[in-house]
Amino acid sequence: MNCQCAEIVTPGLLNLFDARQRVIDAATPINAVENVSLEQSAGRVLAEMVVAPLDMPGVDNSAMDGYALCLADYQAAPRGAGLPILQRVPAGAGVMLLPEGGCARIFTGAPVPIGADIVVPQERVTLDKRGHIHLEGSLVLGANIRRQGEETRMGTPLLAAGKFLDSASIALLASHGINIVAVKRRLRVALLSTGDELIAPGAVRSPGQVYDSNRAMLNVLLAQAQCDVLDLGVIADSPQSLHQAFEHAQTIADVVICTGGVSVGEEDHVRPVIEQRGGLHFHGVAMKPGKPFAFGYLGAEPSTCTPLMALPGNPVASLVGWQLLALPFIHAMQGRHLAALQCFPVTAGFSQRGPKGRCELLRVVLDWSQGSPVAQLAGGQGSHMLGAASQADGYLMINSETDVAEGEAYHYYPINQFVA
Numbered sequence: 001m002n003c004q005c006a007e008i009v010t011p012g013l014l015n016l017f018d019a020r021q022r023v024i025d026a027a028t029p030i031n032a033v034e035n036v037s038l039e040q041s042a043g044r045v046l047a048e049m050v051v052a053p054l055d056m057p058g059v060d061n062s063a064m065d066g067y068a069l070c071l072a073d074y075q076a077a078p079r080g081a082g083l084p085i086l087q088r089v090p091a092g093a094g095v096m097l098l099p100e101g102g103c104a105r106i107f108t109g110a111p112v113p114i115g116a117d118i119v120v121p122q123e124r125v126t127l128d129k130r131g132h133i134h135l136e137g138s139l140v141l142g143a144n145i146r147r148q149g150e151e152t153r154m155g156t157p158l159l160a161a162g163k164f165l166d167s168a169s170i171a172l173l174a175s176h177g178i179n180i181v182a183v184k185r186r187l188r189v190a191l192l193s194t195g196d197e198l199i200a201p202g203a204v205r206s207p208g209q210v211y212d213s214n215r216a217m218l219n220v221l222l223a224q225a226q227c228d229v230l231d232l233g234v235i236a237d238s239p240q241s242l243h244q245a246f247e248h249a250q251t252i253a254d255v256v257i258c259t260g261g262v263s264v265g266e267e268d269h270v271r272p273v274i275e276q277r278g279g280l281h282f283h284g285v286a287m288k289p290g291k292p293f294a295f296g297y298l299g300a301e302p303s304t305c306t307p308l309m310a311l312p313g314n315p316v317a318s319l320v321g322w323q324l325l326a327l328p329f330i331h332a333m334q335g336r337h338l339a340a341l342q343c344f345p346v347t348a349g350f351s352q353r354g355p356k357g358r359c360e361l362l363r364v365v366l367d368w369s370q371g372s373p374v375a376q377l378a379g380g381q382g383s384h385m386l387g388a389a390s391q392a393d394g395y396l397m398i399n400s401e402t403d404v405a406e407g408e409a410y411h412y413y414p415i416n417q418f419v420a
Helices: 016-027 069-076 166-175 213-224 239-252 271-279 316-333 386-391
Strands: 031-035 066-069 083-091 102-106 116-120 124-126 132-134 157-159 180-184 188-194 228-235 255-259 278-283 294-298 306-311 344-348 358-367 374-377 394-398 407-413
Touching: 016 278, 016 316, 066 083, 066 157, 102 316, 116 188, 157 166, 188 213, 188 239, 213 228, 213 255, 213 316, 228 239, 239 255, 239 271, 239 294, 255 316, 255 344, 271 278, 271 306, 271 358, 306 316, 316 358, 344 394, 358 386, 358 407
Parallel strands: 083 102, 188 228, 188 255, 255 306, 344 374
Antiparallel strands: 031 180, 066 102, 066 116, 083 132, 124 132, 278 294, 294 306, 344 407, 358 374, 358 394, 394 407
């Protein structure tokens, strides 16, 4: 399904999908490579293609517990005679020669004896008093034999550079005997919050103070994205403090992420400081929540600078900005293959007025009680309301100038696609 949609955008704001493409296009993948053990490779990004060092399977082996035999021997035996069991082949045994005129008891994964051309599952075999086997049902030559190299041949590509190493990929590498892989170095990300009102969770709060949830959230999200987080803490709402923090961040990090102070109020100093220390690619995205998102750089030249993403201070806006804009940039910097956004049509179980001049991402949960999914609001939709964000399983995207009508279908974006 095409998840991009036409938008009537407020002048000065960038369409969400254009903004997403611009951050991806601006990313320069890191080149540094390190070798790690397979046990340490989970979540890392392959730096180079991995080629199969051997055939898989390595030998013809049995797909079932049963009996390996030469079909011609069975068919040539006198009527009712069956075949004697002359061999036993467990998994892990070497390749054997099938005794002439007999069959082998064989187990799943065991090498098929030379001379056998079929494995008959034990459920289709009966034994007579002499211990001879008798077969039931139709017999197909080659049945239940996994052929050497049928999955991969030695020397063929196994995994491409840029592959995110998940559990299945790691299992594939392990099955081929690979225990060391070349991966991209972890991104170093400097993280800071801005705001005189922010205090650490657990501290005694005075009137007007707010617990810093954004930095706690982004620490987790960056760790999930396999980044090394350089947490610079809370920075005071002053140009001087921001200049000092950005100067330090630029020297230690591949990417800088800050939250708060990125709007256009008198106490929002992030944008002018970025412009003084580098520049902005864009500021302002036509989405709700998350409009104040800014993407820029620290340094004299965009090509040699340190990229910076400034997320809004409201926590849900910060989360949405991370998921839709910052995370794909991080993935592109890591050299990962980027998947297209996934969405599908879902019926709304509610009605409400639509957004003006920007699309809106409503936090919803799917109700499957009637068989087909119906989207219901997960709670309050304010950009400061984390409760709905913590309960939601997806976003219902509403185009600008479009009211939500109960019973109508809209684009639904599962949140699990934004988990790094």
